[in-house]
Amino acid sequence: MSIRPIVRFPDPRLKTPCLPVTVFDGTLKQLADDLYDTMKAAPGVGITAAHIGEALRLVVLDLPQLGGRCDYANPEILWSSPETMEHEEGSVSMPGAIETVLRPKAIELQYDDLEGVRHKVRLEGFPAICMQHEIDQLNGMFWLQRLSRLKRERLVTKWERNRP
Template sequence: MSASSLLIYPDPRLRLVAAPVTAFDEALRDSARVLEAVMLAVSALGLTLPHIGRAQRLVLLRMEPGEPVTAYVNPEIVWASPERGPQQEGSVSMLGVMDVVDRAVRVRVRYRDLDGAEHAEEAEGFRAACLQHEIDQLDGIFWIERLSRLRRDRAIKRFGKLRRPGA
């Protein structure tokens, strides 16, 4: 799969709730390899299987070039700080559009790795926002749904203009 495998907003599959992964096998590792190839091809910090039309709960995250990619299988936020803060967000499925989303500043996430081993991670700041963003995607919540109606409408309009031929 390549960058052309990426679903583009408003594809309705971006709003589907992803099913839990139940088999930690070679098929899951193959899916992770495909997802990583697409993620690197589009220079994303994070990507989910739903971004490429596969409704399973797998997130890949790599915050910095050269940093190893972390796989989060069936991730769930088990704690979020009451303190919130703004983060600039966007999506490779809506390339060229960004806006500020208010999210918990710190989170604790429980997940499994590709072999099924359980892990927990505490994250803060931008990494916490990225985890929340990608877990939202697994839950069928595209990032612009976290914006006010006015800002969401503006983002959709900007994206429409960017997609016009010659834009």
């Protein structure tokens, strides 16, 4: 396990759709462990392989509502609730930048675990928001694209001025 360098905004790799995980082996488990360590050091509560420059559909979340660390390969949203909620979001790739984003309040998710076993789960509230945020990243959509142009431009200008 190791902490890996995080790809920083506006790196074009953050806009690249990720490829499906097809091999479920020790290398995938090592990548998930590296993602977890990198996320904790950032700090953050969610991370994708894209955040460290690996174009694979792999997400690691660490939320008390989920019982701690959860690994998701090839996550796919099957259903989204019509009910929405606003939540402040940010990214390990853009530390210090946060803004309110509107997303469905609940989702039904299909994913593979690190052994390649398929699962379905319903997520609500903050875990649903986090997963949607990370799946956007897997699809090459950096979270800023969910903001209005005005909010996005203001946030980027402020972030570039105060960049860590």
